[in-house]
Amino acid sequence: GQFADPGILPDSPFYSLKKAFEVVELLFTLDPVAKAGKHMKFSGLRLAEAAEMAKQGRMGHFDLLMADYENELAQAGRQADETTKSDKKEQVYLTVMAATIGHVQTLEIVRAQVPAPAALKIAEAEQRSLNGNLNALSSLSRINPALANQVYEEESQLIGGGSDNSGGQQQGNQSNQSRLANQTSPAEGSQFQCPMNLSFVPGEPGPIASLSWL
Numbered sequence: 001g002q003f004a005d006p007g008i009l010p011d012s013p014f015y016s017l018k019k020a021f022e023v024v025e026l027l028f029t030l031d032p033v034a035k036a037g038k039h040m041k042f043s044g045l046r047l048a049e050a051a052e053m054a055k056q057g058r059m060g061h062f063d064l065l066m067a068d069y070e071n072e073l074a075q076a077g078r079q080a081d082e083t084t085k086s087d088k089k090e091q092v093y094l095t096v097m098a099a100t101i102g103h104v105q106t107l108e109i110v111r112a113q114v115p116a117p118a119a120l121k122i123a124e125a126e127q128r129s130l131n132g133n134l135n136a137l138s139s140l141s142r143i144n145p146a147l148a149n150q151v152y153e154e155e156s157q158l159i160g161g162g163s164d165n166s167g168g169q170q171q172g173n174q175s176n177q178s179r180l181a182n183q184t185s186p187a188e189g190s191q192f193q194c195p196m197n198l199s200f201v202p203g204e205p206g207p208i209a210s211l212s213w214l
Contacts, residue, residue, distance in 0.1 A: 002106060003044060003047060003048035003052075004044065004045070005048070006045060009049055009053060010061040011060070011061060025038060026038055032083045032092060033079070033092055033095065036076040036077075036080075036091075036092045036096065037076075039079070040076050040100075042072050043069050043099065043132075044102075046065050046069040046072060047065075047069060047107065047129075049065055050062055050065040050066065050069075050122075050125060051106075051107070051110045053065075054110070054114045054118040054121060054122055055110075055114055059118060062121050066124065069125070069128060070132070073100070073128075073135075076096050077093070077135060079092045080092040086143055086144070090140060090144055090147065093139050094136075097133050097136045100129045100130070101133060101159070103125075103126075104130055104133070104159065107122055107125055107129065108126065110122055133155070137151060137152060
C-alpha cells in the first residue's frame with residue numbers, strides 16, 4: 001500500500017493555494033457522507049505530505065501536518081451531527097474507519113522506510129490514525145452496537161494479522177457497503193468497548209498497534 005502523490009508540499013509558496021482549493025471543494029459538498037469522504041481524502045493528503053517529507057528528512061512541518069490531520073478526522077466525524085438519519089450517521093463513521101485503517105497499514109510500510117528519528121514521528125501518526133478509528137468506532141457503537149462489533153472483529157484481523165493494504169481504499173469502501181447491507185439489529189442492552197494496546201520498535205516493519213477486548 002502507498003499514499004497518493006502528495007503534490008505540493010507545505011514548504012512550497014503555493015501550498016496555501018492548494019489548501020484554499022480544498023476549502024472551496026468542501027463548500028460545494030453538501031451531503032454529510034460525501035463531505036466526510038472529502039475530509040478523509042484531505043486527511044490522507046496530510047499523511048502523504050508528512051510521509052514524503054519524512055523520507056526526505058524534512059521534519060519541520062510534521063507537527064503542523066499532524067494537527068491538520070487530526071482536524072480533518074474531527075471534521076469528518078462531525079458530519080454525523082449534520083443528519084438525523086441513522087443510516088447516514090453509520091456511513092459517516094464507516095467512511096472514517098475505512099480510511100483510517102488504510103492509513104495505519106500504509107504508515108506501517110512508511111515507518112520501515114525512514115531513519116529512526118523520522119520513524120518515531122511516523123509512529124505518532126499511526127497512533128493518531130488509530131485514535132481516529134477508535135473514536136469513530138465508539139460513536140458507531142452508540143447507535144448500532146452489533147455493527148460496531150462486526151467492524152471491530154474485522155479490524156482486529158487487519159491490524160493484528162498484519163495483512164497488506166492491497167486494494168486499500170477501494171476494498172474498504174466495498175467492505176463498508178457489504179456491512180451496511182448485511183447489518184443486524186443491535187442486541188438489547190449490548191455494550192461495546194474498544195481498548196488499544198501499543199508497541200513500537202523504530203525501523204521495524206509490522207503493526208504498531210492491535211485492538212483487543214478488555
